[in-house]
Amino acid sequence: xxxxxxxxxxxxxxxxxxxxxxxxxxxxxxxxxxxxxxxxxxxxxxxxxxxxxxxxxxxxxxxxxxxxxxxxxxxxxxxxxxxxxxxxxxxxxxxxxxxxxxxxxxxxxxxxxxxxxxxxxxxxxxxxxxxxxxxxxxxxxxxxxxxxxxxxxxxxxxxxxxxxxxxxxxxxxxxxxxxxxxxxxxxxxxxxxxxxxxxxxxxxxxxxxxxxxxxxxxxxxxxxxxxxxxxxxxxxxxxxxxxxxxxxxxxxxxxxxxxxxxxxxxxxxxxxxxxxxxxxxxxxxxxxxxxxxxxxxxxxxxxxxxxxxxxxxxxxxxxxxxxxxxxxxxxxxxxxxxxxxxxxxxxxxxxxxxxxxxxxxxxxxxxxxxxxxxxxxxxxxxxxxxxxxxxxxxxxxxxxxxxxxxxxxxxxxxxxxxxxxxxxxxxxxxxxxxxxxxxxxxxxxxxxxxxxxxxxxxxxxxxxxxxxxxxxxxxxxxxxx
Amino acid sequence: xxxxxxxxxxxxxxxxxxxxxxxxxxxxxxxxxxxxxxxxxxxxxxxxxxxxxxxxxxxxxxxxxxxxxxxxxxxxxxxxxxxxxxxxxxxxxxxxxxxxxxxxxxxxxxxxxxxxxxxxxxxxxxxxxxxxxxxxxxxxxxxxxxxxxxxxxxxxxxxxxxxxxxxxxxxxxxxxxxxxxxxxxxxxxxxxxxxxxxxxxxxxxxxxxxxxxxxxxxxxxxxxxxxxxxxxxxxxxxxxxxxxxxxxxxxxxxx
Numbered sequence: 001x002x003x004x005x006x007x008x009x010x011x012x013x014x015x016x017x018x019x020x021x022x023x024x025x026x027x028x029x030x031x032x033x034x035x036x037x038x039x040x041x042x043x044x045x046x047x048x049x050x051x052x053x054x055x056x057x058x059x060x061x062x063x064x065x066x067x068x069x070x071x072x073x074x075x076x077x078x079x080x081x082x083x084x085x086x087x088x089x090x091x092x093x094x095x096x097x098x099x100x101x102x103x104x105x106x107x108x109x110x111x112x113x114x115x116x117x118x119x120x121x122x123x124x125x126x127x128x129x130x131x132x133x134x135x136x137x138x139x140x141x142x143x144x145x146x147x148x149x150x151x152x153x154x155x156x157x158x159x160x161x162x163x164x165x166x167x168x169x170x171x172x173x174x175x176x177x178x179x180x181x182x183x184x185x186x187x188x189x190x191x192x193x194x195x196x197x198x199x200x201x202x203x204x205x206x207x208x209x210x211x212x213x214x215x216x217x218x219x220x221x222x223x224x225x226x227x228x229x230x231x232x233x234x235x236x237x238x239x240x241x242x243x244x245x246x247x248x249x250x251x252x253x254x255x256x257x258x259x260x261x262x263x264x265x266x267x268x269x270x271x272x273x274x275x276x277x278x279x280x281x282x283x284x285x286x287x288x289x290x291x292x293x294x295x296x297x298x299x300x301x302x303x304x305x306x307x308x309x310x311x312x313x314x315x316x317x318x319x320x321x322x323x324x325x326x327x328x329x330x331x332x333x334x335x336x337x338x339x340x341x342x343x344x345x346x347x348x349x350x351x352x353x354x355x356x357x358x359x360x361x362x363x364x365x366x367x368x369x370x371x372x373x374x375x376x377x378x379x380x381x382x383x384x385x386x387x388x389x390x391x392x393x394x395x396x397x398x399x400x401x402x403x404x405x406x407x408x409x410x411x412x413x414x415x416x417x418x419x420x421x422x423x424x425x426x427x428x429x430x431x432x433x434x435x436x437x438x439x440x441x442x443x444x445x446x447x448x449x450x451x452x453x454x455x456x457x458x459x460x461x462x463x464x465x466x467x468x469x470x471x472x473x474x475x476x477x478x479x480x481x
Numbered sequence: 482x483x484x485x486x487x488x489x490x491x492x493x494x495x496x497x498x499x500x501x502x503x504x505x506x507x508x509x510x511x512x513x514x515x516x517x518x519x520x521x522x523x524x525x526x527x528x529x530x531x532x533x534x535x536x537x538x539x540x541x542x543x544x545x546x547x548x549x550x551x552x553x554x555x556x557x558x559x560x561x562x563x564x565x566x567x568x569x570x571x572x573x574x575x576x577x578x579x580x581x582x583x584x585x586x587x588x589x590x591x592x593x594x595x596x597x598x599x600x601x602x603x604x605x606x607x608x609x610x611x612x613x614x615x616x617x618x619x620x621x622x623x624x625x626x627x628x629x630x631x632x633x634x635x636x637x638x639x640x641x642x643x644x645x646x647x648x649x650x651x652x653x654x655x656x657x658x659x660x661x662x663x664x665x666x667x668x669x670x671x672x673x674x675x676x677x678x679x680x681x682x683x684x685x686x687x688x689x690x691x692x693x694x695x696x697x698x699x700x701x702x703x704x705x706x707x708x709x710x711x712x713x714x715x716x717x718x719x720x721x722x723x724x725x726x727x728x729x730x731x732x733x734x735x736x
Binding site for chain 1: 529530531532552553554556557558562563565568569571572573574579582583586587590622623639643
């Protein structure tokens, strides 16, 4: 404690030069991005020296790297100095009962079919003693511990498993990967760490546990999942419930590592605040996600349902290094109102007999702009590499847009790369057909959209597939006249 | 059941129905024939409520209610069914879920609770048997990859499931081979009762050999120009439509 005191004292003194004061009780750092803030975050979290150095290196890279210019949308000006980079996690009990919560929010929960107790937690209502989330978490944790599975917050992992963390951190997404990844390295708040030991099959969706504990996911999240030889894990990030957040910029980094014969299934449901009908407000979701199939016969599968955020910008990819490894990407991205999504994947074939499969379903409504951008790269040694890409776009109305930028680079003449693409409009004929069978237009559009996205939704864990279906309906509410 | 009076309708300002009068009672089967472009399918579309069609004059009463005042889904829930000339494909939506939704929407409209899964499956099976409908088609996506004949049969199967009061069949016979035509007609005949009615739109007398109508009407240039019994269909088959066109030209020149 005294060491921390010292550091903070020192910081406080130095901070003064920069015009702000900090003290030990401070929960939120003042806005601004500089080395001192990074030292402050690192000290608050009691991090070892190497991690502080690593953060500082990230900051240096952030200062050097240029903003990308290739994206298919107008990149809004982000004032990095106006953001506060540290807020202590708090238990946000705001209300005594659900009666006090915004009825609009409750209506959405209802439609999504979220259990009552979870509704309370998500909206910040004090939770009944019967459903003590701590004890539920403890039960899960005990079960996982017995199998040698590590599943904890990033902050905890820094203290409890520094060696593992140091070995793998930044090995899939290099610090210099892009400016937002570098920013995340410098100021990441928290996130999750998962390690599945050799030969262990994780007995539960890490989602259940995760959802209960994901009250404060944070603005600069960092996730690292390592699946050792012959292990299996399925992980779900996010939540179908509408997530409001004061922070406009979200820049997360996710790294997945699969050893020989290991499999990682990573599912995302993203429903951050999309902004209003005129495009005011809303989250900028600029995320770097990548997995590496390091070992032979390994497999990484990404599934994402993206319905929220004003701008979604991400390309979860897989580096297929191990021979016979498999990478998959299943995506549904919905853009309604004034939303923008520029998303897709990168499949990098390095090992022999590597296979990848890409199924992307874009849905645009109202003024939404949806871009698929993908890269399939086959290296000179990737003999017999195979890729299949299917990239579909669905338009609802005549003021939205769908764009496709598929890139293929092959340096091996035994490789086989297939690309199929379709663009369709929800036909008035289809809606009328369903109308004529007694189904109203709104439900008709839901049925058509869910049918269209089925191949991807089927990849989600069962309970989330049901919620995701409803989520698509809610997102597209009011998009048909 | 259905009372159409002086019905006028237009698409994008072009008049296509120019004063239709038709009265259909429960238990009756009416056939509507006529040359291409006479307005047969337009009549079906107007009755079902397709948006592109604008009613410019006249009235349609269905079971005592103003049909034209209802949205397409309400017309369906009130018991009006259209077997489409070209049933559409809806990928990824399973035939069985679609039917369940439709059945329950109609039930909800009439204040009935949703059908339990077991009861629904029992009904599905008995209707499949009745209509000789291939059970394998049930688990596929709605009309996706169905042959033309399978789509038509699926439409007629839906008719059996939804039990409408009035069924309009818009050229159901087109694209059907003779065997499919027999099966479809047999199905329709099984559904006929004293409580429901059918309007059968067709080019050919052939279908009417299997589904025998009580009345036959000839539609030409947006109007019913001749009505009769099933013998009229035979006469048309023999002589074509030209003699009718001649008659009409003599009577009242087309504007």
